[in-house]
Amino acid sequence: MVDTLARPERPSDSAIGGMSTRARHWLLTVACLDVLTVIASMVALNAALPDIALQTSATQSQLTWVVDGYTLALACLLLPAGAIGDRYGRRGALLTGLVIFGLASFAPVIFDDPVQIIVARAVAGAGAAFIMPATLSLLTAAYPKAERNKAVGIWAGVAGSGAVVGFLGTGTLLHFFEWQSVFWALTAASVGLLILTCTIRSSRDEHRTPIDWIGGALIATAVAVFVFGVIEAPAQGWLDPLVWGSMVAGVVLTVAFALVQLHRTHPLLDIRLFKRPDFATGAIGITCLFAANFGFFFVVMQYMQLVLGYTALQTAFALVPLAIPVLVLGATTHLWSPRIGLRAAVVSGLVLIAAGLLCMRTLEVDSSFFDLAWPLLIISAGIGMCTAPTTSAIMNAAPDDKQGVASAVNDTTREVGAAVGIAAAGSVLAAQYEHLLAPALGAFPEQVRGPALESLAQALEVAARMGPAGQVLSLEAQRAFLSAMDLSMTVLSVALLVAGVFIGLWSPGRDGRQLRALRRGLARPRARRVRGHRNP
Incomplete structure (x- = not known):
């Protein structure tokens, strides 16, 4: 197998690589399906954790690492995996990742010990680390620069919707089958994608730079x-x-x-790239975006299931509106992003997400789906405004022979941001929930107060066994959770607004210049405009 594109005759044509339009569109389709599977797998097990705990006797700590083991392995291996793809061939790295991911996804079907499941998920994360950067770097190497932003926008829109697809798929499977069906589905997807990936062209660093x-x-x-x-x-x-x-x-x-x-x-990574306002804006923007996004998911899914009483499948369907603006704005990025520039796109997106999170404070214990849906649409519009422009900024700032590493930077900032967002939102939620609920439980015995203060889920479980008195406990716990959720949303919103101010000062606008040079030596000069072309 020759794992390289045909050498271009001119450097300016290096993105085309002799591929036809149909071949590039097929590559885009396969790359989007690959990254969709990886992102969906990140959240797929959240809804299955209660069933896994019941059948495997896993502790709460083990359940946490069933989810986080995947994220940890994925995050730490992205940059080395991206470099390997650049050096030895991006399709080869993608195929290797799919094989590892598929085998690791099948392992929990056979092994049902909690530790074995954790190890399998970590190995699956290692496979995903080869998949994610390869999908994006294959696209940027295959598409000419005039069409690159459109392809990256579609990829980013699909990646941004991956979590919703994961929730929907898992909810559907668990409605009809046991928790092992999630791993069967991931294994089947890996096999199918492995076959499809064999049909696409590859690329690599033509200079074969050592790793x-x-x-x-x-x-x-x-x-x-x-x-x-x-x-x-x-x-x-x-x-x-x-x-x-x-x-x-x-x-x-x-x-x-x-x-x-x-x-x-x-x-491995030329850190001088972070001196470039567009590259730094992309990295900071994606980190803040995914911190808010996954922190929000962590909190709101508990609200939907424990306060509104939604099932896992109902929760997944309720989150579907979140994907629509993300997909639409991602697919049309090439139409609106050059007109407003990177600064306006990212700042507007962060402000929209912050506004949507603040609107979540209007929710009550008995809110309707409509009360939940319109803040979701505001949040998703902000996500769609940020995702594709920040990804394009990172990829366009990096040299063509380092597209795998640039893609890995894009993906690493996502994973680090997601981990920080979940930790921050979860910590604020837990601390505020306990602080507000403790005074209301003074009349309850210690065997009730202890579990109830641990989490809303445990409070509702205890309340269900208490008869009429349990209704009081349930209502007080839900009210405390709702107030704690409001504080979590506020903290995330303030963090986004602070990031928005920084990016507004630092990021280049449509003319390629910063609003204000924070450091004179780092200010980008005005880019020379070519007739018929606007700077991104």
């Missing part, structure tokens, strides 16, 4: 240690030595990685 294995080991360890600390924060507390020690160690290792990269002839 910086030292840099890869450093950044993989840094991300793994930092994300581990963030994941443990809600359970252990932010002041726990394991938590802050891991996060500090992650930052120190990241600094060490940066220093090593400055002295490497062929660095």
